[in-house]
Every structure is written in structure tokens, then in C-alpha cells.
Amino acid sequence: MVGGGGGGGAGGGLLENANPLIYERSGERPVTAVEEDEQVADSIDAREIFDLIRSINDPEHPLTLEELNVVEQVRVQVSDPESTVAVAFTPTIPHCSMATLIGLSIKVKLLRSLPQRFKMDVHITPGTHASEHAVNKQLADKERVAAALENAHLLEVVNQCLSARS
């Protein structure tokens, strides 16, 4: 359970957005015969990237980024041969104070889950957040991301977002 967000919010009703729109979860990706064939190589595609990030927990709600439509498969661009991936995410409200944290969680999840050869770009869907530029800049700055993860409190929140829901 999310300590500050879910549990505390239950008592006081202090959520920024208490009754957000929620979206359906896509099911597990069906396993195809090709995927079970030892010989064939499966390239890393947009759905695979989306599956990595869709179950990240929102820092505030007991909901996933997918259910809040913060991430969508159409906003994932990936090229396996060129080793690049780009993810755009959409905060639920333009003034969402959690935008940086959400971006950071996505970034960390990709860093932990993708081969090192990948170059990754995580940014806010253009025009969906008040301080879009500032947030994007922070997320693109390798040193700032590294420094953020040195911060025990921040790391704790990020890890909570990335933990499997109990």
C-alpha cells in the first residue's frame, strides 16, 4: 500500500483528484506459437515496453498508470535494431504535482528492465502539463536522475511505485 498517498488519503480525503477517470486494463499479452518457437527471435516491440510500464502504481491512487491512462501503448515508440525507446506520459491533470515522480518511476523501470544498449527518452505528452518543459529537462538529465536515486526518500517512493501490488 502506498503509505502517504493511499492510506493517508483514505482518512482525510486530501487527494488532488479524488474521483479520476479510470480506464480498462489490457489483459496479459497472449502467448503466440511464434513466441514458443525456440528458433525465432522476438524483437522488442511497443507492446513489450508498454507491458513493462503499465503496471507501475500511481503514487497517489491505488491504481496503475494504465488505469489512469497516464501511459498508453500508442505513446511508446521503439526500435529494436536502433536500440532506442521513447515513452510519452500524460499526467491526469495539468497541474499534477506528481509528474516528475511518475516520469522518474517510468525511467527507473526502463533502466532496470531493458538491455543496456537501449537509449531511452521519457517525456510528458506535449501540451498536457503546466511545467512540461522543466519536467522533461529533469528527466533527460542523467546526473539529476542518478542524484535523485541517491535520495533515500525519493528512492523509497519510486520503489513503492515499482513494487508488485500486494
Add this chain to the structure above:
Amino acid sequence: MPRGSSLENPEPRTRERGIQLLSQVLLQCHSLLLEKEVVHLVLFYENRLKDHHLVIPAVLRGLRALSLCVTLPPGLAVSVLKAIFQEVHVQSLPQVDRHTVYSIITNFMRTREEELKGLGADFTFGFIQVMDGEKDPRNLLVAFRIVHDLISRDYNLGPFVEELFEVTSCYFPIDFTPPPNDPHGIQREDLILSLRAVLASTPRFAEFLLPLLIEKVDSEILSAKLDSLQTLNACCAVYGQKELKDFLPSLWASIRREVFQTASERVEAEGLAALQSLTACLSRSVLRADAEDHLDFFLSNILQDCRHHLCEPDMKLVWPSAKLLQAAAGASARACDHITSNVLPLLLEQFHRHSQSNQRRTILEMILGFLKLQQKWSYENKGERPLSAFKDQLCSLIFTALTDPNTQLQLVGVRTLTVLGAQPADLLSSGDLELAVGHLYRLSFLEEDAQSCRVAALEASGALATLYPVAFSSHLVPKLAEELCMGESDLAREKRSTNCSRHLRCLQALSAVSTHPSIVKETLPLLLQHLCQLNKGNVVVEPSEVIAVCQSLQRVAEKCQLDPESCWYFHQTAIPCLLALAVQASMAEKEHSIMRKVLLEDEVLAAMVSVIGTATTHLSPDLAAQSVACIVPLFLDGNISFLPENSFPCRFQPFQDGSSGQRRLVALLMAFVCSLPRNVEIPQLNQLMRELLELSCCPGCPFSSTAAAKCFAGLLNKHPAGQQLDEFLQLAVDKVEAGLGSGAHRSQAFTLLLWVTKALVLRYHPLSSCLTDRLMGLLSDSELGPKAADGFSLLMSDCTDVLTRAGHADVRIMFRQRFFTDNVPALVQGFHAAPQDVKPNYLKGLSHVLNRLPKPVLLPELPTLLSLLLEALSCPDCVVQLSTLSCLQPLLLEAPQVMSLHVDTLVTKFLNLSSSPSMAVRIAALQCMHALTRLPIPVLLPYKPQVIRALAKPLDDKKRLVRKEAVSARGEWFLLGSPGS
């Protein structure tokens, strides 16, 4: 008097010793005391209560012994208690002595209830003072029990109700963690339940308790919320409207908030349960004629707070609102009516107001929930049925959903249709049903991408056909029959590829709808006729087409099993027909019918085997005896008289004749005789067994020799112990030994050995160990070794065709455990003694045994086996690696302490295997890497950097399924020892 001297000694410690001795004696002999003695002793002890405080514990022990006396005259119990209340300050005594006081009170309450009640409220007050401030969990359990008895046995509480509540409710919510190594074994849950029993025992506590519960639900502590909601739930069993009415708005506000905002499913579930109990309580209360009914008012409040959320099917609160309303509606018929009559029109209107499929789906799912609740209340009076007014609207809405392009919406539509159809009779008109059947027909032929919807439509057809057989017989079965015929004629026109899947769906639909005896009488002939038609056609028939028909037949047979009449109908109709087709096919070697060859193929025969087995297991013994009297002579003597078409070109002699086609049909005999109830006598058994044994070692056709071996084993397993069984066994052993000795038949003899062993292992026959040893000996056989290793898998697994519980085989429930205990030591020993080249056979055999064993049985054996399993990880055989990994994975989860001793080996070997050439091994190795994270964190932390580095490699595996496991394993390793995990 020697006693007097220490009892009257001026030194209190000496007096204490004296009284202690006396008390111990009394505890031993209280049952022998005379009334006069008891009176004397009681007066003495009461008087001693005034003595020095050092003496008191010994005095109390004596009084406890006296409280057990049957001869205690009336009046003394009261006087003892009064003396204790007056003279002893209980809470300043040690725990044991406080416990003694509670015991005295408990004893008197058990035997002198009337006298104690004579004390009136003084007794209650006295007890309140005794327990006030009690802290020890052991004593609290007793004290709560006493309070519960005070209330439930109707002692006079007088003006002390609030005091009694205070002295108990101060422990709520219970916050107690048993100390480690607690010898008393009192759990938090014990205290919670016994306190809850007290608090929820009387409506007289309501005015004090309800505010407390509301306060605790509003607290931030999860356990307090849960306990309060559960206690509220318990209270509703004894409360009425009178107690609840003043608190309803606050209770509702608290419950609503918890369900709307909680992140915990348990809180949500308890909140909903409490709401349901509250509503049930309000519904139940008997009202005076002039009193207002709080139920309606309460429900209106709920509706008011929830209904607007139902109109926002995209928003987060829509489901919590629906759940709250459904919880309330599930409480009583009245509540259900009130809510349904308000919500249903709203939802019907909202459905039309929203046009997006997923919004409509949410709304329809809510409607479905409310419809399901209707089934909970039976409405005797037809006029009262609240759904009749909405029936037409509901039907048209469901039909809209069924024609929507969105599969998910269709799926909910199908489920809603099923529930609506299951409402008490004649809600749906015959017109509605015809339309519904039409939709189900259409959905049954949906394309591949709407698989789930098609399956749901088939299930719905099955469920509704039991209720409305006539509608389905008249509107669905004829259409399906037509479809089937079209398939037949189209076959000739070679348009098969497109029709093949349609044909398959038609067969599935036919079996799905065969849920009513009257429908089976139409569908079974259709299917059999279709099979004969395929046989007569001149076109190439694929085995898959025949198998599809057999699968359909089997599903019909399954549906017939529960109804004896249908079961017999199916058996006597289908089995002669199938046998006739097969017999005919087996003789047609010179003719050119391709279908006939097709019927004899392995998979086709296997499909027929399942039909025959399913159609036989549920027969009653006398009907089965009728059938066995025809079928056994068919195979032994070629008696074909009972077959529907019996003009064949030559004799049917599967056992004598050399034709391989005929021999293959022994599989069908096996399907039948091995599924019979155990008490059905098989004619000519002796001859049959000898023929089977002969055939089982016949070279040339592994299919028929294996079928014969299985059939022999199946009959052996059911045969009662005795001389005949021993004879059969001796014959089998001789046959096996002869075969294993010679060069040509070793493989067949081995198969026979394997099946006979299985038959005996299952029934714990004494000879089974002997045969198992023989099998184990073959593990080091250069030719049969690998086969023998795989044989262990067969021994431990469940078969589908013979030796099944469903087929009445003698299967002891613990056979796997027993096999494990009896044979694993020998396997381990064999492994160590075996030469290097056959060691893998032993490991493989062992892996099979371990894999099939329930994990709880395996855990205690782990320390002795672990070194072997770790060695098995280095075995180059993929099967051994895979089964060892799948064995270790649950052990990592369930016995992390034991496994952590080997962490170094495990990490190294798992990481090595994660780059195995076999994808399945890589996946299993990574799952084990994931499971390793369950080990104690300090053990793992030294490996964390190394593991995270090593797991970067499988992140770039060429197979997606491997990458997926690598991602989740690596993610978990990152979280180890990191804040927030």
C-alpha cells in the same frame, strides 16, 4: 493438634505454609468432604481473608477447591463471593492468584447460578471491581467469558450497564502481539473474538458501543478499522431499529468513506459486509404500527449518495457505489425491491444515454449485478415480481448488447441473458426466447478473435437449454442439423477450408446445448448419423474431422452422466454404433474407403476411447452387466449380433486373427471394460486376461500391444485379492521376465511391466515393491534405461483413459507419498552406486517422483535430497534440469531457511542455466532467480551487485518469454534491501 500449631502461628509465613498445605489437600479431596466439614472450612477460610496479605493467595486456592464441592450448602457461595469482594483487592495480586479468583467466580456461576442471581446487581458490581484494570491476556480471556455469561444468562446488571461496558470496551480494539516463544499460545485473534462476543452480546451496550465503533472506523489504523467493521457486523445480529436509529447517518458516512477511498480490499469487503448486516437488521425489526420505518429512510440516503456516481461509468467511484448499493440490496427482499426499483430504471436510461461500448459495458455489468441479487429472494407471489415491469426493456437492452461490435459488451450481454433467463419461470415470453436463441445461434459461429464470447454463448445455451428445452429444440437444433448437413454436401464440393471451422463450431454448439434429456434424444442421433455419413462419403476425410465429432460426442456423454436415464440412452445408442463403424473399418483393408483407414488411426481411436469411457463410468451395475455381456463376446468370440450393421465381409477375431487393424480395436475394449464399476462381473475373464497378456507382448504394433497391456493392468487393479489375482500376476511376471530376457520383445515386456506395476502401486498391492525394484534395476540397463527413467513419470501421474478414479479404479489417495517413502532411498542409493553413464537415468527418475509429490510432503525430506538436487542442476539432460528447477522453485518459496545454506551454489547454477540453449530451462532458471529473493535479505545482499549485473544479459534474450522472467527477477533483486520495498 499439629495442624493448629502452624495455622495459628504468629509468623505470617508459617501460617501461609500451613494454609497452603491445607488448600492443596482440599484440592485433592474436595469431592469427599461432608456438608458439615465444608461449612466449617468455608467459615475458616472466609475469616482468613482478613489475615495478612502474604496469606491471601493460599486462602484463595483453598476457596477455589471448596468452590468445586458439590456438598456446599446454599448461601455459602454468596457469602464467599461477598467476602472476596469486600476483603481482597484483586488487581494488586499476582496473575496466578487473580486467575484463581476468576476460577472461583466461574465455578460458582456454573453450579450456583440461582443463588448468585439472588445477590442482584451487587454481584455485577463486585465483578466489575475485580476485573477493573486487568492486563494479562490469559486472565482477560476468562474475564471476558464471565462478562459474556453475565449478559447472556441474564444476571441483573442493575445500574451498572455502562460500568460493565467501560470495563470491557477499554480493551477495544485489541492491540496485542504475543511474545515470541509464548508458551500459552494465546493469539491476538482469540482476544479479539472473545471481546467481540462480549461487546456484541447485548443491545443494552448499543448507545455506548456505536459511537466507539464509529470513532475507530475513522481512525488511521487498518486493524482498528477492520475490527470495528467486523464488530459492527456482529452487533447487527442482536440490535434492532431502536438501537441503530440515532447512529445511522454517521455509520453510513463512515462506511461510505471507507469503501470509496480505501486502498485495502479487506476494508472494502468488511465495509460492504457491515452495510449488508445493518440493512438486514433494519429490515428485520418488527415495528409498532405508529413508528416510522428507518429502512426506507436509510436506503434513500444510500441511493442519494450513490446514484449520481452510477451515471459516470468512466469514473473511479462508479464501482464502489454499485457495490454499496448491491451490498444493501443483498440484505433483504424489501431492500432489494427498494433499491432495484430505483436503480434499474436509472441504469436502463443511462445505457441509452451513453453511446460508447465500454461505458455501456460498465452499465450492463452493474445491471447484471442487480439481476443476480434478485435470484437471492424467491417471490412466491407472482404479482410482486419487480422485474416484470422492466422485462421488455431489459430484453431489448441485452439484444442491443449482443449485436454490438465490442466483444466485451457482447460477453456481458450473454451473461446477463443467462441470469435473466434463470429468473423464476415465465418471465421471458416464447417470443423473447426465440429471439434469444437466434442471437445465441449467431454468436456460436463467431470468428476466432471473439473466442471468449463464443464460449460464453455456448455456456449460456447449455444453461438456458436446461430451463427452456422446448425453445432450443424447436429453434436451435433444427438450424444446427441443417448446418451439419450442409457441411456434408459441401465436403463433396471441396469447399472445406472455409467450412471446416464452421463445421467445428456446429459440433460444439450441438454438444453445448445437450443439457436436457429431451434435447440429447435429438442431438445424439444427429451426431452419430453425421459420423456414418462421413464414413460413407467418397471424399478424403481428415482425422481431425472425425476427432471433432468424437469430442462433441464425449461432451454430450459428460452431460448425460448425472441423469441415469440419459446415461443409459447414450450408452446403448452410441457404443454399438461406434463399435460397428470401427469393426467395419478394421476389415476393409482390401477396399478403398479412406475413411475406414482414418478410423483406425491412433488419435482417432484415442478420441473414441474417451467417448466410450465417459459413456460407461456412470452406468448402474445391472445395466453395465447387460452391456458387458455383449461386448466381451464380440471381442473374444466375434459375436457381432448386437451391432446395428452387422453384415461384414469376414469374421471379427482381434485376438486370434493376425490382422493388425482388428488388433488395434482392443483399445476400444479397454475403454469399456476398464471404466466399468468394480462390482460388475466380466464374463470369460480368465480367457480375456490370457489373450490380453499374449497380445501385449506381440511385436509389430506398439499401439495394440500397449492397449492390451493397459487393459490387462486396468482389470488387474480392480480384481479382488485372492487366488485368481495371484494367478494373473504370476502369468504377468513370467511373461515380463521371458520378454525382458529375450532380445526381440524387450520393449513390449517393459511396457507391460510398467503398466502392471502402476496397477499394483495404485492399490498398495504387496507385490508392487517387487515390481518397482525390477523397474529400478532397469535404470542401469543400457537399452531400456532412459525408458525406465521416463516410466517413473507414468507411475506418478494420473492417466486419462485407464486406472482413473472416475473409472472406478482402486486408487489410494496417498499412493504418491507412499511410493516416495518406499523408493526414494533406493533411487538415491542407486544413483551413488551407478556408473557415470547411467547416472542421469536415476536423476531423471528421481526428478519425476519429486515433481509429482505434494510439496508439503517433500519439505521435511529436503535436507537429505538437496545435495542430490543440486548435483542434478549440473546434469546435462534438459529434462532433468527442468524438473529439478521446477522442484527447487517452490522449495525456495516455502523453505527459504533451509535453502539459504546453499545460496552460493544456487546463485551460480541458476545463473549458468539462465543461458541454457533450451528456452524452457532459461525460463525456469530465471523463475528460480526470482524465487531466490524470498531468502532472508542479509543472506542475499552480498550477491546483489553480481546478480544484477548477470541478469542484464537475459534482458536481451532473443525470446520474449525469457525476457519477461528476466525483467521480473531483476526488478525484485533491485528492490532487495532498498527503501520502500
